Amino acid sequence: xxxxxxxxxxxxxxxxxxxxxxxxxxxxxxxxxxxxxxxxxxxxxxxxxxxxxxxxxxxxxxxxxxxxxxxxxxxxxxxxxxxxxxxxxxxxxxxxxxxxxxxxxxxxxxxxxxxxxxxxxxxxxxxxxxxxxxxxxxxxxxxxxxxxxxxxxxxxxxxxxxxxxxxxxxxxxxxxxxxxxxxxxxxxxxxxxxxxxxxxxxxxx
Amino acid sequence: xxxxxxxxxxxxxxxxxxxxxxxxxxxxxxxxxxxxxxxxxxxxxxxxxxxxxxxxxxxxxxxxxxxxxxxxxxxxxxxxxxxxxxxxxxxxxxxxxxxxxxxxxxxxxxxx
Numbered sequence: 001x002x003x004x005x006x007x008x009x010x011x012x013x014x015x016x017x018x019x020x021x022x023x024x025x026x027x028x029x030x031x032x033x034x035x036x037x038x039x040x041x042x043x044x045x046x047x048x049x050x051x052x053x054x055x056x057x058x059x060x061x062x063x064x065x066x067x068x069x070x071x072x073x074x075x076x077x078x079x080x081x082x083x084x085x086x087x088x089x090x091x092x093x094x095x096x097x098x099x100x101x102x103x104x105x106x107x108x109x110x111x112x113x114x115x116x117x118x119x120x121x122x123x124x125x126x127x128x129x130x131x132x133x134x135x136x137x138x139x140x141x142x143x144x145x146x147x148x149x150x151x152x153x154x155x156x157x158x159x160x161x162x163x164x165x166x167x168x169x170x171x172x173x174x175x176x177x178x179x180x181x182x183x184x185x186x187x188x189x190x191x192x193x194x195x196x197x198x199x200x201x202x203x204x205x
Numbered sequence: 206x207x208x209x210x211x212x213x214x215x216x217x218x219x220x221x222x223x224x225x226x227x228x229x230x231x232x233x234x235x236x237x238x239x240x241x242x243x244x245x246x247x248x249x250x251x252x253x254x255x256x257x258x259x260x261x262x263x264x265x266x267x268x269x270x271x272x273x274x275x276x277x278x279x280x281x282x283x284x285x286x287x288x289x290x291x292x293x294x295x296x297x298x299x300x301x302x303x304x305x306x307x308x309x310x311x312x313x314x315x316x317x
Binding site: 010011013014015016019020022027029180183185187 | 208209211212213216234236258259278280281282283
């Protein structure tokens with residue numbers, strides 16, 4: 001059974017539901033995907049399906065990758081993603097559409113979060129910082145990072161400034177508000193990780 | 206962007222045209238339990254905001270000496286209909302100055 005599909009974030013808007021309330025939705029272009037490779041327990045040690053999404057010109061892919069697509073007799077795609085699922089009834093070259101989802105169903109969405117660059121501890125870890133005024137010179141600094149004689153070192157995992165974002169993030173249990181089959185459009189309630197045009201995996205839990 | 210526009214177009218409904226400064230009657234559907242009734246909110250339109258299916262408008266009235274404003278989504282299915290009672294003649298797009306006025310100075314000239 002197909003558990004997931006690959007898509008692209010298009011943007012956000014709002015729609016009116018049956019009760020007349022406005023609800024925020026993210027518009028996602030999901031599929032159609034092609035099965036490029038099927039991984040089996042005998043050969044690869046686990047079962048998974050590799051999906052291709054967003055067709056591109058042949059000259060846009062590297063030669064090794066082109067060979068991989070040629071082997072499956074599939075047009076080259078921009079994104080290749082492996083999703084672990086049972087492979088029963090699947091064949092290489094098969095099309096996968098978003099009709100695997102139903103209206104009102106809960107899905108998990110994986111994306112790459114927006115990059116925030118080198119961020120301080122307030123933005124990155126939610127530290128409270130110090131007072132902004134009244135002569136305070138301790139504004140956004142992290143403060144003490146540990147004690148002296150014990151442990152005489154900084155604990156592992158201590159929140160420090162550093163790179164924030166551009167990370168794989170999964171949001172679980174998001175509601176599918178609407179499905180527009182002809183346009184391959186999925187409306188998912190609320191916000192989704194990543195920038196507009198970002199690559200997403202929408203899967204069933 | 207095109208996909209979003211299509212979705213927003215499909216959310217739009219037919220709207221009686223009205224402008225800023227007009228006095229309107231908004232017929233709102235109110236759901237109480239499983240019963241639905243219509244409530245009328247009459248007041249002056251003091252602003253319109255946003256575009257497409259996301260557009261909202263603000264209606265202000267003075268009820269028992271207390272100013273009441275409601276911000277309503279223009280294309281909301283909760284609005285049964287909108288009726289224009291009086292056309293107002295104003296020079297501004299947002300009539301927020303009405304909030305600080307009362308009595309005679311809070312009036313709006315009627316359009317001929």
